[in-house]
Amino acid sequence: MSNTPEQFPPRAPLEAIMVWDHVNQVLEEVNPNLKDKLGISFRPITNWKETFHQQDRVDAPLYFGIEIVNTDGDDDNTKTDELSFLSFYIGYSTWEGLCVFVDELGQIDVVSEYSKKDQLFLQVLAKIAVRLGSKRLTWKRRPPHPSWYGTNPVGPPDILDELHIFHMDQEAMKTYVNYYDEDSSLGRQQQPIKRSTISLDRSSVEAQSKTILESSSASQNNCNKKFSMRLANANHLQDAHAMEQMVKGLAVYVKEPLEDIQCDANDYLIDGSGSHPLYYSFLLETKTTTTELNDTSDPARRQTCGIAVVYFGHSHQGGRYLYLEDLYVDQAYQHQGAGSMALKALTKLALQMNCQSFQWLALDWNQPALDLYQNKVGAKIQEKKKVTRYTDSKLKDFANGFSSTLAGMTM
Numbered sequence: 001m002s003n004t005p006e007q008f009p010p011r012a013p014l015e016a017i018m019v020w021d022h023v024n025q026v027l028e029e030v031n032p033n034l035k036d037k038l039g040i041s042f043r044p045i046t047n048w049k050e051t052f053h054q055q056d057r058v059d060a061p062l063y064f065g066i067e068i069v070n071t072d073g074d075d076d077n078t079k080t081d082e083l084s085f086l087s088f089y090i091g092y093s094t095w096e097g098l099c100v101f102v103d104e105l106g107q108i109d110v111v112s113e114y115s116k117k118d119q120l121f122l123q124v125l126a127k128i129a130v131r132l133g134s135k136r137l138t139w140k141r142r143p144p145h146p147s148w149y150g151t152n153p154v155g156p157p158d159i160l161d162e163l164h165i166f167h168m169d170q171e172a173m174k175t176y177v178n179y180y181d182e183d184s185s186l187g188r189q190q191q192p193i194k195r196s197t198i199s200l201d202r203s204s205v206e207a208q209s210k211t212i213l214e215s216s217s218a219s220q221n222n223c224n225k226k227f228s229m230r231l232a233n234a235n236h237l238q239d240a241h242a243m244e245q246m247v248k249g250l251a252v253y254v255k256e257p258l259e260d261i262q263c264d265a266n267d268y269l270i271d272g273s274g275s276h277p278l279y280y281s282f283l284l285e286t287k288t289t290t291t292e293l294n295d296t297s298d299p300a301r302r303q304t305c306g307i308a309v310v311y312f313g314h315s316h317q318g319g320r321y322l323y324l325e326d327l328y329v330d331q332a333y334q335h336q337g338a339g340s341m342a343l344k345a346l347t348k349l350a351l352q353m354n355c356q357s358f359q360w361l362a363l364d365w366n367q368p369a370l371d372l373y374q375n376k377v378g379a380k381i382q383e384k385k386k387v388t389r390y391t392d393s394k395l396k397d398f399a400n401g402f403s404s405t406l407a408g409m410t411m
Contacts, residue, residue, distance in 0.1 A: 045087075089101050229342055
């Protein structure tokens with residue numbers, strides 16, 4: 001038997017410099033036409049504090065901004081007036097891999113003379129998404145929907161009415177996990193969230209996760225001692241395969257075809273590696289026999305029974321947040337405390353990493369989950385805001401419609 005280790009695929013982990021390369025290439029393509037037609041151009045925002053004088057430094061490695069500037073009548077393309085900006089971040093889907101999410105889109109909430117510019121700006125971001133290999137361009141907005149949804153040759157974007165957007169702010173998070181400082185000389189008080197920025201690099205996340213999970217394990221009641229939770233090892237193919245199996249289990253649970261899952265263990269290995277991975281995966285495990293409940297040191301005695309996949313996002317208005325992409329417990333182990341254990345640990349992680357909020361989506365038919373999130377966790381639904389997106393071939397066609405959209409616009 002060969003001892004040669006399995007080889008990684010040739011694709012490299014995504015880094016910010018790679019994203020900027022694609023952004024700059026798209027801007028070089030669209031700027032001459034934007035300047036000629038509308039008297040504007042796009043420029044990368046490389047220093048948020050300098051561009052927005054009242055904005056603190058943005059410590060979000062996979063958050064990117066594009067400044068919209070007025071260049072009308074300026075032959076050397078020198079900035080004369082800051083008009084607005086676009087911003088997006090790189091998120092992750094366990095089914096499709098890297099995804100591009102829109103944060104700010106200039107006048108995205110204005111439906112009138114700005115409607116066409118919203119479409120045009122989204123098409124620029126769609127070009128970036130396609131170049132990055134993303135199969136989704138996603139944004140959130142409230143109705144009424146702009147008129148171009150109905151007139152766009154590609155057709156309207158998908159509006160996911162079946163999804164509820166859940167949100168917890170810091171106060172809700174602290175209340176949910178009983179985030180108190182027992183040593184306070186003033187008595188039992190909620191711990192203040194440190195305003196200093198904690199880096200989002202892997203080592204910081206690993207250190208905070210280890211502390212939280214060790215503390216949670218030590219304080220578990222007898223019911224929950226059958227479950228444990230750990231951060232998956234980014235370099236272990238065995239963990240990646242366990243993640244793959246849990247993602248397939250989730251697909252079966254939500255009644256979606258397995259063919260829709262376009263990622264496998266090798267993709268998870270690559271996308272979860274590097275100093276700023278696209279996601280972090282936590283494996284929920286149970287012991288193989290009741291006689292081994294107090295021995296979790298041997299991996300062979302643990303069986304994966306669930307998964308929680310998260311990544312860190314950023315909002316220009318709301319700051320850093322933790323996003324829960326997937327939370328799944330195998331049906332044989334549901335309603336036994338594993339899901340709640342994971343939610344509490346992740347909420348503590350969000351607080352320790354100085355996230356301003358914790359967010360996730362839930363299907364409207366999953367009433368047990370909705371009851372848990374609203375009645376026990378204390379999360380709130382972002383009313384009327386809907387997840388909206390272009391995907392796959394429609395995303396490419398939408399991006400390719402940039403020139404025709406621009407041709408129909410006036411200054």
